[in-house]
Amino acid sequence: MSADKHTRKIPTDGGRDLTQNVFASLSGLENLKPTPASTPAPQASPSATPAKATAPAKNRGRVDVIREKAGRGGKTVTVARGFTGIGLPEKEALAKKMRAACGTGGTVKDGCIEIQGDKRDEVARILAKAGFRPVFAGG
Template identity: 65%
Template sequence: MSTDKKSGKVDMSGGQSLGQNPFGALGGLALPSGPVWAGSADGKAQVGGDKGAAQVPEKNRGRVDVLREKNGRGGKTVTVAAGFTGIGLPEKEALAKKMQKACGVGGTVKDGRIEIQGDKREEVARILTEAGFRAVFAGG
C-alpha cells in the first residue's frame, strides 16, 4: 500500500494482485449444482437451497406430548411438553430457555416436563419440531 506524502491519501488503484485465487481449485470438482433433498437417492437432508423451504430434521428423537393445563393453577393456563425420552435435564433446560425466549414468557422444568406460561402450544410445537422431536397435541 502506498500513500501520497502531500495529501495523505492511500492509493486504491489495485496495485499488485493478491496471488493465487483460493477458490480456483473448486471449478474442477464435481459439486452438485443445486440443493440435495431428503427424498433424493442418497437420502441426505437438504443442504443449501431456499431458506423458505421446510428443513427436515436429520433424525426423529421421539414423540413429545404438548398439552394445555389449568388444574391447580388458580385459573392460569400453562403449556406443558411431556414425554421426553433419551434426553437429560441440561438439554430440557436449554429447550425450556429457548421456548421462553421465543414465546416471551416464563417457564420451568419440573418432574421431567417443560412448563411454559400461557397457551403457547403452536410455538412450543414448532421449537420441538426444529429440535428433531415429533410434537403431538394431547388433551383439550
C-alpha cells in the same frame, strides 16, 4: 521408597527447554505451500441441497404438548412431557429456546417443560425442529 525420590528437585528456573524451537523437530514443512487467508471456500453446485436442512436429523420420539389450567390459580400453562432419552441439560436448553420464542417465562419441573400461557403452536414448532414428534393432547 528410596531417599532419592524424596530428595530430587524439579528445576523451576525454566532451563533451556523454554528457549528451544518447538517446531525444529518437525520435518517436511518446507514442502508445504502457504494458502492465502482470503481464499473462498469451494461452493457446491446449486442443484445439490443439503440433506440436513430439508429434514430433521432423526425421529427422537413422541412428546405430548398439553394445555393445563388445573391447580394453577386459573392460569394457563403449556406443558411438554414424555421426553425419552434426553437429560436435564438438553431439556433446559429446549426450555430456554421456547421461552425466547414465546416471550414468556417457563421452567423444567419433574422432567416436563412448562411454558406460561397457551403457546402450544410455538412449543410444537420448536420440538419439531429439534427432531421430536409433537402431539397435541388434552384440552
